[in-house]
Amino acid sequence: MNAAHTEPIPNALRPQSGFAMPSALEAEVDELITHYPVKRAASLMVLHAIQEHFGWISQEAVEWTAKKLEVPPINIYELLTFYPMLRLQPMGKHQIKVCRTLSCALGGAYELHKHFCERLGLDAHKHGPQTTKDGKFTVEFVECLASCGAAPVMMCNDAFYEGVSRQKADEILGGC
Numbered sequence: 001m002n003a004a005h006t007e008p009i010p011n012a013l014r015p016q017s018g019f020a021m022p023s024a025l026e027a028e029v030d031e032l033i034t035h036y037p038v039k040r041a042a043s044l045m046v047l048h049a050i051q052e053h054f055g056w057i058s059q060e061a062v063e064w065t066a067k068k069l070e071v072p073p074i075n076i077y078e079l080l081t082f083y084p085m086l087r088l089q090p091m092g093k094h095q096i097k098v099c100r101t102l103s104c105a106l107g108g109a110y111e112l113h114k115h116f117c118e119r120l121g122l123d124a125h126k127h128g129p130q131t132t133k134d135g136k137f138t139v140e141f142v143e144c145l146a147s148c149g150a151a152p153v154m155m156c157n158d159a160f161y162e163g164v165s166r167q168k169a170d171e172i173l174g175g176c
């Protein structure tokens with residue numbers, strides 16, 4: 001047999017020790033499901049509710065969701081790997097998202113991202129979200145934030161910032 005066929009399938013899910021679904025969240029999920037003709041159709045809304053509570057979605061949360069919606073876990077996992085807003089790892093308290101689509105890339109997004117990484121001791125060349133060791137900040141690139149004329153554009157949690165200079169970036173960090 002080919003050795004490649006015996007290797008485990010890469011799985012980006014992380015375990016969450018002590019995972020327990022709070023009864024209030026389960027009640028919220030049950031209510032969400034009533035809005036859809038079939039349970040599976042509620043998948044994204046259920047995942048958003050779980051992420052809102054825990055901050056990310058673990059292997060246990062995927063298994064719980066699959067059981068609740070009566071689908072195989074792969075049907076939940078495929079959503080997690082498709083939608084970048086669904087988090088497969090714990091995020092920092094302050095989530096810095098720098099737009100890197102064309103206008104922002106030309107307007108200094110890569111320099112801005114590098115500046116944040118240098119200030120926070122992160123590797124500007126690493127792919128995907130990076131979180132500081134103290135769990136305070138996560139820095140990542142995102143795609144167009146729909147304000148292309150005001151590049152470079154970024155968000156810190158729900159706050160939106162346009163035309164962000166390094167000085168402005170430092171002020172944003174200071175405000176956290």
Ligand code: FES
Pocket residue numbers: 099100101102103104105143144145146147148149151153
């Ligand atoms: S390209 Fe950055 S907001 Fe559109």
